[in-house]
Amino acid sequence: MKQGKYVFSTFQLAFLLKDKQLGYFLLSFHPEEKCFELFYHIQHYAGKYFFASSMKLSTNYSLEAMQEKITGVRFKSLFVKRNRKLEREHLSYFYAKYKTKSVFLQQLYQAGYAIINLPPEIGVQLPSQFLVHTPAVEWQFKLWENFLKLLETGDTFSKEHIAQYFQKYVMSIKMIFLPLNECHLLLTEYLLFLEKEGVLVEYILDRYKIKRQMMYKEKSYN
Incomplete structure (x- = not known):
């Protein structure tokens, strides 16, 4: 993350998924932290920078616990005020x-x-x-x-x-x-x-x- 915005490569964007609740989303794995990170409600800002919400999912979680956290997302979009x-x-x-x-x-x-x-x-x-x-x-x-x-x-x-x-x-x-x-x-x-x-x-x-x-x-x- 840089200055409150995320950086995604073209390669990463090729793996984008879409969901009614999560909008556009990506799932990334951090081996050093032993966790997945879910980036959702992805929106373009400019160039290689993006707005997004995120949550980390420990590999210690069961699949059911991960699913419960993901389905707990309340909002269907990320509000961004732009100048x-x-x-x-x-x-x-x-x-x-x-x-x-x-x-x-x-x-x-x-x-x-x-x-x-x-x-x-x-x-x-x-x-x-x-x-x-x-x-x-x-x-x-x-x-x-x-x-x-x-x-x-x-x-x-x-x-x-x-x-x-x-x-x-x-x-x-x-x-x-x-x-x-x-x-x-x-x-x-x-x-x-x-x-x-x-x-x-x-x-x-x-x-x-x-x-x-x-x-x-x-x-x-x-």
Whole structure:
């Protein structure tokens, strides 16, 4: 654990499991302590860092005792309060300092955009971001530029339609125990986020209507 957050490798993430009560979870063994550690309610923070709850299960416990402790988990999710504005500032700084030669940033500049002026709804770190390799700002920008930006207020679209674009812009992490389309949960989370921000509304199951545009902040010259 570093600064209150956990670090999981891509190899570890490949063994993720999912449960209605535990959410995404991993089981790790500590031979020096002779215990298992269960990480559950795993959520992505940024980069290789994650939020999670955890409990240690001694090898002295019987399987029944371990099961009893696990079933004693009360909450179905981990509440995390996030400062979206601060995260966005850190994101802009990170790309400006370390990613100036990246293909994404070059494409962004060539298209006339500056990362700091992108709509605030782009670059949002969501709990299931770890399901894909593609950084949030990159797939969310492409989804906006090639799909959402082209829609007018009042236009409608289906989840199936936008999912076709989403699938083109992300590279999912291969999971051993989870289905191939598990990463589509990330799109669902993003649509829910956009609904909370008043960008769109789900007016019937899996169909959405645009309520307002996601605005790029043009540079002003005084």
